[in-house]
Structure formats: C-alpha cells, structure tokens
Amino acid sequence: MKPILINGEWQIGDYVGSFHATNPTTTQAFAPEYPISGRGDLELALSAGVAASRELAQSSPEQRANFLEGYADLIEAKRQELSAIAHSETGLPIEPRLNSVELPRTVNQLRQAAQAVRNHTWELATIDSKANIRSLYGSLAAPVAIFGPNNFPFAYNAIAGSDFASAIAAGNAVIAKGHPSHPATTELLAELAHQAVLAAGLPAASVQLLYGLPDELGLALVSHPLIGAIGFTGSRRAGLALKAAADQAGKAIYLEMSSINPVVMLAGAVTERAEALAAEFAGSCTLGAGQFCTNPGLLILDHSAASADFIEATKAHFSQHPSLTLLNHGVLAGLEQGIEHLQDAGAQVLVGGHVLDDGYRYANSLLYVAGNSFLANPQALSHEVFGPVSLIVECADQAEVLRVLDCLEGNLTGSIYSSSNGADEAFYQIVAERLRSKVGRLLNDKMPTGVAVSSAMNHGGPYPATGHAGWTAVGFPATIRRFAALHCYDNVRESRLPSILQNANPQGIWRLVDGQWSNASIG
Secondary structure: OOEEEOEEEEEEOOOEEEEEEEOOOOOOOOOOOOOEEHHHHHHHHHHHHHHHHHHHHHHHHHHHHHHHHHHHHHHHOOOOHHHHHHHHHHOOOHHHHHHHHHHHHHHHHHHHHHHHHHHHHOOOOOEEOOEEEEEEEOOOOEEEEEOOOOOOOOOOOOOOOOHHHHHOOOOOEEEOOOOOOOOHHHHHHHHHHHHHHHHHHHHHHHHEEOOOHEEEEEEEEHOOOOOOOEEOOOHHHOOOOHHHHHHOOOOOOEOOOOOOOEEEEHHHHHHHHHHHHHHHHHHHHHHHHHHHOOOOOOOEEOOOHHHHHHHHHHHHHHOOOOEEOOOHHHHHHHHHHHHHHHHHHEEEEEEEEOOOOOOOOOOOOOEEEEEHHHHOOHHHHHHHHHHOEEEEEEEEEEHHHHHHEEEEEEEEEEEEEEEOOOOOHHHHHHHHHHHHHOOEEEEEEEEEEEEOOOOOOOOOOOOOOOOOOOOOOOOHHHHHHHEEEEEEEOOOOOHOOHHOOOOOOOOOEEEEEEEEOOOOOOO
C-alpha cells in the first residue's frame, strides 16, 4: 500500500479501501495500490493543516514566493519523468500536450502566483486616511481542501494547479484530494512539493495529500468546522453534492463544473468561409478527445444558403480527425449515456455515435437538431457530454437564434463568428448582448478551447458552469482572493498594522489611498 503525505511526513494511513490506476490505452490496471483514507486520516490532516495554516499566515511573502518558485524549478527538472508517468495514466500524448504545453503552463502558474505574492497585488491594500480605516486581503489561517479533476494531471492537479498555488500564496495550508485517474503523477508532484516546502522553511504540513476518500468523508471534509475553503474542478453531479454540504456548514466552496460553451455562427461568416469554419470547429471539438472544460459542445447556426455546405464540411472533418484515447472508463461510459440522452431528446447523430474497440475510445461524434426541436426540450439538449461530441442547432431565422440563446444556462465561454465585411454587425450586437450574461468569457472569431494564464483571464462563469459568477480559476492575482479573507483595521495604531497598511511605503506598493491609486507614502 502506498503511503500518504500527512502531518509533514509520508506514512501508512488509516485506510478503509484501495484502488489501482488504469492504463486507458490498454485498459489494464497498474500494480501499485493506493489507499482510500478513513476518518482518522481526515481528522489528522485537518488538525495538522490548522497548525500549519496559523504559521503560514505569519510567514513572509518571500518564503511563500520562494516555495512556489522552488517547486516550479523542481517540476521542470523532473519534466521527462512526470510526462512519462502522466502519459501512462491518462493516455494524453507526451508531445506536445504534456511536456511542451501543460507542464510549462503549470510552472508558469506557480511563478505567476509567486510574483503576485512578491508585489502584493492580490492583497488590494486600501486606506481611508481620514477615518483611519484600512483593509487588505489576508490568509484564512485555515486549511484549504483542493479536489483536482481527471483531465489535467499537471495544470489543475490538486497539489500543483492554479487552486493549489492560489491557496498557498494566500497563506493557507492545502489538503489535496488526488484524482484516481493519475495517482502516480500526483505522488511524484507531492514529493516535489514536500521537498520545496522544507527548503523554503515553511511548516512541513503546509502540503498534504490524500489519494482518495469515501463519498461520505468527502462531504465531511468540505463541511468540517476546521476547513477554511474548498476548490473543486469536476463533474456537475459531484460538485453540487459537495456544494450542498459546504453551504449547509457555511463554508466557501469554489466550483468549476459543467459547460457546453456555445458557438454562434452568424450567416455572413458561414457564407464567407464555411469550409474554414468547419475545419476550425471540428479541430477544437476533437482536440484532446474533447476532454476540455471549454470544449465547444453546442453550435448555434444562423441559417443561410451556405448552412448545408457548412454542415457537410463539418461532418467530413469530424470523420477525418483521429479518435483519441479517453481518460478512463468513466468518461467512456458517460459518453455512451450522454449521446443516448441527446438522441432521446430528439437529436440526430450525423457522425460517430459508437464505441471503438481498442482501449477507452469513442468515435468523434457530431449531432444535429433543428432550432424548433431544441426549443421544445432545451434542458435535455443542453446537457454536457464530456468528450469529442458537439450538437449543431440550426435555427430557421435570427429570432429563433435569440430564443435558443435565452434558453441556455451559464457557461464558461461563448463564441460568436461573424463576417469580415461587416454584414453581420447589426445582429452581432444583439447576439453579444444576449450571450454576455450567459458566459464568463466572450470570444469573437476564435474557438474557446485555449485558456491563457493571464491576469485578465476569466475562467469562470454563471451557474452551473461555476458556483459563483464573480470568481475565476485561472489568472493571478484574482485567483488568490478566493482563498483569502478581507481583513479590516479600524483605528488600529500604526505600529500594530500590517506593514503595507502603514503610512510609510518604502517598497512602493500600489495601494488605494483615499480613493486614488498611489505607490507613495502617506504624510
């Protein structure tokens, strides 16, 4: 049985079960056995996390930044080994996906978090000098539980991803709940994180790892009196169960759940460049076997004389793209069930719609429904199907396009394609206004699959894409504030204030002073 990282050391825990990872290409289980932790592990991790968080809350920004940068360096030094392990556990290709795209993104996130810690941008120091009231964002002084997803073994890993970096940057210990799809990858990352914690002089229990928990203990974790906040990326079903438990206990939980990421093709764009748009759309839908939270699962087509050509070209591109390996059996089963669900609701399979023989694979699948049929059953036809699947909704006219948009739930992204000559401009403005309130990120003439790690990025959106439309899971410094508390000081003596709220400002930190941004000292 593999040990867990708990209370500052690797040890055999209080396990109540076990599991094996599976190679999705061969469907064969790997030999190492990983523990499913019991109540004893949970309570020990929480008590150790509280003690570590209290120390972290008093740690210097320099220490936390050194940890994040040191961890990034260690990950880069192990990039070949990490990429090989992650490939064997997920089926994702080493090149370019793991080694040249996702791993660099992961270390970039850690380094951007370190930069935000060093320059204090996440703290939003605010001073009302006349009333002598001052505030800033600071540590929760409590552990943060992170639940990682199956589809990003590095960039969203519970012990390496953006949620992890954000929680540590804010001065909170992390209790990482690994995903069973890639435990060996998570194990190696945890070893490197633990090494970096000790090198930075942070509390040894700043980073803890539990590979698995029974469902009832997952609910107990997010609702425990000692937990500070929770970050979750995964399915809508699991997210809503955790949200209900956290809400009942009054715990802050930040969720990234389901999203179909609608793409609207206006008539002028399709008339102008149907073949190019079909190729771009199919490429985005099938990229990484469609296993992205920003995969475009719904295309709303404004009917035109070129609509039929666009649909035929899209069918051809879906058929031509190779069908890639899926992450695990659960994704495969979900695809089968999801496509059956769409067909029962009235959708017609144009391409794909069947399991392939070798490994966990499913044919790239394109479905079709007329706009009036969609409007007759919008909830069922808006259901996310995780994988290389998309549904075309062909609307009879512009009015029907708007009615379809009005039926959509909240999404991470929404894209609008329009003509280059301005022919679609008037209708574009109406569509953009309708779509803007439904999505976190609005794109023009661009597929949503890529998510840049940028301070301006919003990787969030209205419910049920996330639990709250005001937060993002990508982009520093905003991501850090999810795991922070707003600390206000009213008439507190200057010598007792945090240094960045004192009148002197020797570091030249930007602060909001009496309603104006300033990096000068006061007085």
